Amino acid sequence: MKRTLMLLMAFLVIGIGLVNAQISKVTGHVTSDEDGLPVVGASVLVEGTTVGTVTDIDGNFTLTNVPSSAKTLVISFIGFQTQKVDVKSNVNVVLKSDAEVLDEVMVVAYGTAKKSSFTGSASVMKASDISTQKQSLVKSLDGKVAGVRVGASTGDPGSDQKILIRGIGSISGSTQPLYVIDGVAVVNDDMTSGLKSQSILSSINPDDIESMTILKDAAAASLYGSRAANGVVIITTKQGKEGKTKVTYNMETGWTDMAVGSQYNVMNAAQIQQYYNDALRNYAEINPTGANNMSNTNLGHPMADAASFANELSPLFFWNPGSDIDTNWKKEVYGKGMITDHQVAVSGGTEKTKFYAGFGYNKTKGLVKGSEFERYSGRLNVDHQAYSWLKLSFRQMLSFTNTAGFRDQNDQAQGLGTSSPLSILYSMDPTAPVTLEDGSYNPNAAFSAQISNPNLMLGQTDGPNAETVNSDMMRSLTNVEATVTLPLGFSARTIFGYDYMDNKEREFWAPESVNGQALGGLGARYVYTNKTLTSSTTLNYSNTFGSHNINGLLGYEVEDRYLLSQSLSAKSYSTNKLPELANGQPYSTSSAFYEAAIMSYLGNINYNFDNRYYVSASFRRDGSSRLGKDNRWANFWSVSGAWRIAGEHFLQDNKWANDLKLRVSYGTNGNLPGDYYANLATYSFGGGYGDQSAIYWGNPGNSKLGWEKSANFNIGVDWGFLNRVSMSLEYYSKVTTDLLFEVPTSIVTGFSSNWQNLGKINNKGIELTINSTNISTKDFTWNTSFNVTRQSVKIGELPNHNDVMYGDGNMYILRENESMHSFYLPEWIGVNPETGLGEFWIDPADHSKGVTNYYDEAGKAIVGKAVPDWMGGMTNTFTYKNFDLSFMISFQTGASLFDYPGYFLTYSDGVRLGSFNVSQEVAGNYWREPGDIVDHPKPIYNNPYRSDRFSSRTIKSTDNVRMRDITVGYRIPISKKYISNLRVFFKTSNPFMIYCASDNIDPDVDINGYRQTDTPPTKSFMFGLNFEL
Helix, strand or coil, X not given: CHHHHHHHHHHHHHHHHHHHHHHCEEEEEEEXXXXXXXXXXXXXXXXXXXXXXXXXXXXXXXXXXXXXXXXXXXXXCCCXXXXXXXXXXXXXXXXXXXXXXXXXXXXXXXXXXXXXXXXXXXXXXXXXXXXXXXXXXXXXXXXXXXXXXXXXXXXXXXXXXXXXXXXXXXXXXXXXXXXXXXXXXXXXXXXXXXXXXXXXXXXXXHHHEEEEEEECCHHHHHHXXXXXXXXXXXXXXXXXXXXXXXXEEEEEEEEEEECCCCCCCECCHHHHHHHHHHHHHHHXXXXXXXXXXXXXXXXXXXXXXXXXXXXXXXXXXXXXCCCCCCCCCHHHHCCCEEEEEEEEEEEEECCCEEEXXXXXXXXXXXXXXXXXXXXXXXXXXXXXXXXXXXXEEEEEEEEEEEEEECCCCCCHHHCCCCCCHHHHHHHECCCCCCXXXXXXXXXXXXXXXXXXXXXXXXXXXXXXXXXXXXXXXXXXXXXXXXXXXXXXXXXXXXXXXXXXXXXXXXXXXXXXXCCCCCCCCEEEEEEEEEEEEEEXXXXXXXXXXXXXXXXXXXXEEEEEEEEXXXXXXXXXXXXXXXXXXXXXXXXXXXXXXXXEEEEEEEEEEEEEECCCEEEEXXXXXXXXXXXXXXXXXXXXXXXXXXXXXXXXXXXXXXHHHCEEXXXXXXXXXXXXXXXXXXXXXXXXXXCEECCEECCEEEXXXXXXXXXXXXXXXXXXXXXXXXXXXXXXXXXXXXXXXXXEEEEECCHHHCCCEEEEECCEEEEEEEEEEEEEEXXXXXXXXXXXXXXXXXXXXXXXXXXXXXXXXXXXXXXXXXXXXXXXXXXXXXXXXXECCCCCCEEEXXXXXXXXXXXXXXXXXXXXXXXXXXXCCEEEEEEEEEEECCEEEEEEEEEEECCEEEEHHHHHHCCCCCCCCCCCCCEHHHCCCECCCCCCXXXXXXXXXXXXXXXXXXCHHXXXXXXXXXXXEEEEEEECCCCCCCCCEEEEEEEEEEEEEEEECCCCCXXXXXXXXXXXXXXXXXXXXXXXXEEEC
């Protein structure tokens, strides 16, 4: 019996040991459902115990000493849904992303806020969306954020782009948003001469950005007060994370081309010779006296008849008339550009100290020879928890950018430059060869004697045809921040920011060049040096009392800006080889120093009860040196509230209301004049009488000059359901009053105009944003993001209720109850099929008054507007195992553009005969004989009717649906020992138009609808590599 009992005890001990051996050690692997990659640092905990660990760099974990009673493991990681699995000797866990957790905290004015408790209107863009456009972060916003519109003026690399948030808030003041980087407002203007479009924001490397928050309404932006009327873009740069040091390298290389390749196609040799012949014949028919004089002068005999006159004279315009030569000059002017981009980042840290270091290089060659952009950038971000109560942060960015090229139409009224690429293209004779028999470039291949050959003119930094503009910009952004944790829920935060920029522009015209001939050559230097110091200190409070949650802040901020501008030039150069100013004769010099300061007091309080009912209020008092002493200080405020309906008991655990929130806000913002001293009566010292200096009254000033003020109302609903769909629907109304106007004054004052606060603009619209996870399985996911905006921007009130004409040739009109940027031009009817002449309405409002063939007799009307009624975009992202695919489509309707290139090149109707070719679309589509139903009238040399001038004929619809970008990638499965992630990809931007209402035109134009004569927008095709160590 005793022996039997001993055996039973032995088996029991062995059994218990076997059981413990089976479960005392658990191994496993944790991956992400989103991309299949290992989740590094995930927490693995035995439920109900303190036994736990974290996953390693390969996503693996090992647990020892697991109690025999353990039943469940709990796996969790920030941004993923916590998952529970049964205890086994080996487990494989796939964590699903938690969109609510990922988006829970967002960067807002002077801090952060939980998305669920935020009562304002804001949109957040993540790093992956921002870095798709390497040259400029502004381009990344196009079509991706509701209520945001991005303008495109020129396709040259490094060029500037305008951005509008919820319409247009000013007529004469700035319409651009305030940019805030890591808590400090930065400069985005007054740093260029205007010779060439240049983006100040291109000095910032998009790859260093972690997120961008776009603040839209007053509740979100009023804490920025006087500069937030046009919205705020808050940029947060990347930070290091605790753990093993991570090294990433991203590389892209590829080429660019004209996005809409059918534009700027010219008539071939046969077509343009026929066109010239027809124009001369038509001229002889309507003006036989003038034609006879031309015949005597150019042919040496009187004109026999119109046909023979044209047949004899038209060949004189061409290099080799009637030959087989048919040169495609477009290929000689516009080629393919190249892009190379390299990014290296190192990040990591300990529990106390975290760091991020990024280094970037980007070089982009434009479509036109000599057009280039190059940027070197570096960033270092360090966060250090010095003590339990003190956190220190340091941010330093340093970038060097170089932009090279030629003058562009940055000033729209300056017209089409003779030596601009587009002018050169249309000046070229298709019957002339590119090269001569000896292989040298043909120097006389153009209709005009001023133009030689694009290969001899474009991209020339020296030589007889050199005309270049270059700029070198250095920018240093320094932020130092300290946060002190105080008792009783208080904390103090102070930030010091220093933004230093130095931009040096150089221009050179060789003595023999097109523009240089008048001055015997020109050399110029423009230097802009900016120093902006910002200091802000806030006292923050946050506490919870049962179901009551309250937080707020009080703060003080001061900003000082110093700007020095200098310009020097020389003329009369004796050689084109030495462009430095000392090698010419002194021409002009000037310098100016500007200073502006803003002082602010601000406060904010937020209260919520039980995370269901929210109330928020903000206040800011600003004082600016740019304003008159009587209106220097102003108060800006906002109040907002929200009801989180999903938190009510009757909707808890309802799959159709994972989140449901109603919010409303109202408040005010302001806008400052661009002129530093518009409020002051100033004297000028630069004039003189003969060789004697003089002092005279230069500016009348206005001691009552004040802020432009915007009153904003916003109401919105946020709804999430089925744990996979979230949507936001908002209505906004923004009324801007006290608009800054330069008003004409009486001649007896000695001044032509003076700045005053007059007028009103009304902006309103509806925004809808939808994000959805359509399919989510182990191997396949499909996510969609969609946004659409319906907007209206109308003039509410003007001085004395009078219309105001403005723009190139007064082509725009400001009229009460009409849209901003409305085109006010004669109304084109079409071509009379019997006479072949163009016709206009004498009075567009009363057609009974008849028609006219003469432009000067035509009446004007509003014939279009540049502000779209609808705009938006849709992004789809797919993943299948190691493959990923995403594409983004943008659209807009209800807007028009003014086709300024078409004015010169398409609708010339013979006016520019002898100087330019004509657009291909005119060939076969202009009147030649009675009965022709065509779009273009008969060409007439020296056309007296001037049907080519600005009219509704040059207004084109910008309605379009565009494939904005496509990315295809593949993660190469490799050993994780050294490389944790390796991905190759191909991406393209602006690859094609899905629909465009206007043929042969790129609808991406500046925000005022003006299609400029510069290099058009481009499309790019890029191959890339990402890897992470």
